[in-house]
Amino acid sequence: MALLTALAGTCIALAACDQQSLAELHEGVSTEADVRARFGEPERIWPEADGARTFEYNRQPEGHVNYMITLAPGGTLRQTRQVLVPENFARVQPGADMLGVRRLLGQPARKVTYELTRETDWDWKWLDGPTRAMVFTATFGPDGRVRRAGSHEDLPSAQ
CATH class of the missing domain: 3.30.1450.10 (Beta-lactamase Inhibitory Protein; Chain:B, domain 1)
Structure with missing residues (x-):
């Protein structure tokens, strides 16, 4: 039971941290360094056809979300998406x-x-x-x- 309680607490803390980190990022303004400072190293980096890059931030198996954060070719934040919808x-x-x-x-x-x-x-x-x-x-x-x-x-x- 203690393990279950600790796991639930971790999930709540992770979700709260993600929401705070997302609120601190601004499309067209935030940079790759800003994204990495708030989310860490991406699980994977996906290249886009126009030269942009999409950073994959996995929150499985503990969480219920996965994020894809796209940086424009110049390195500024283009889009953040929670993809498990x-x-x-x-x-x-x-x-x-x-x-x-x-x-x-x-x-x-x-x-x-x-x-x-x-x-x-x-x-x-x-x-x-x-x-x-x-x-x-x-x-x-x-x-x-x-x-x-x-x-x-x-x-x-x-x-």
Whole structure:
């Protein structure tokens, strides 16, 4: 129980820190140094076609968000996005490839491979409203393409 309480406290603190850090960043003004000072090293840096770069900040498995922060070619903040939202989940359709899904949603909270079916599930934790914990799952076939995807409530496991 103490571990669960500590984990809950960490999640609340992380969410509060992220909100404060986001409030301190301003599009068109903040720089790469400002972003790194508030969020640290990105999980991954995605190059954009126009020379911009998108920094991926993963908050899984403890949190319920992932951020993509885009810097314009000149190094100023262009956009911040929390990407674990229903609009992005709707874009994960059968046939989508793993890299494209990772690019859209960020690092998943969990990856599980099922040898018999030769499928791999990627799970992301997210919130539907302020308190309803959900899990979005994308199931990939052996070809690395989405077979199916959807969300379900993240119910506490029985111990």
